[in-house]
Amino acid sequence: MLEFLKDLFYPEKKVCLACERRYDHSEIEGMCDRCLSRFSFINHFCSVCGREVIPATLIGDHPCPECQEKRPPYNFARSVFTYAGYPREVLLEFKYGHRPDLAKPFAHMLRLYYLEYFSDQDIDFIIPVPMHADRKSYRGYNQTERLAEELAKLLKIEYKDVLNRIKNSLPLYTLAKEDRKIELEGAFQLKINRDPELFADKNILVVDDIITTGTTASEISHFILDELKAKNVYFMTLSSVPVHVE
């Protein structure tokens, strides 16, 4: 049917931002139920880093072997879906496909996880993991800023975009474990003319699109806790890579 006729007959239908199909009802605004059914949400996860544990042997309040070996500096992290299959494709569109509008359905997903896991944590500010200025101008936007801003709006929590990333780091997964930390040393900075006391004694929720190696999450948390003297740092991401337990 021609598009204008569709609008005439089904004016109430919304368009899915992932597959562009029209739909009536969905639990997530901006994404149809068919797309949503292709998302498998993480249920069995590490109690600290929030990544899916495969096989699902560690159920309940257990850290994964990696977090047992070295406890990350943030209180805990949660992640919505594992970085694979269809959800990964939609996330890649969001990051590289000039599709900042996908922030909306993704922020609605984060909101559900927030309500489940963070609503008792007294979060003062929601902040994005910053992107280096060169990378941002190349891509046109920082998807993480859009995501964090949209989430803050939905939750009516103050959004603060006050950090800069001053090192254009190499993709961390290309580096050996011991080099990742070095690559990110001194990578974060408070933007000029911002109150250095802003985060002092506050509870900060940091939003990112993905946790892969966990180094970024650890380094930015160290910065916020040690340099900016926050009380607690929490982490929430759309996706993460699973932890495979022997």
Ligand SMILES: [Zn+2]
């Ligand atoms: Zn769809």
Ligand SMILES: [Zn+2]
């Ligand atoms: Zn873990």
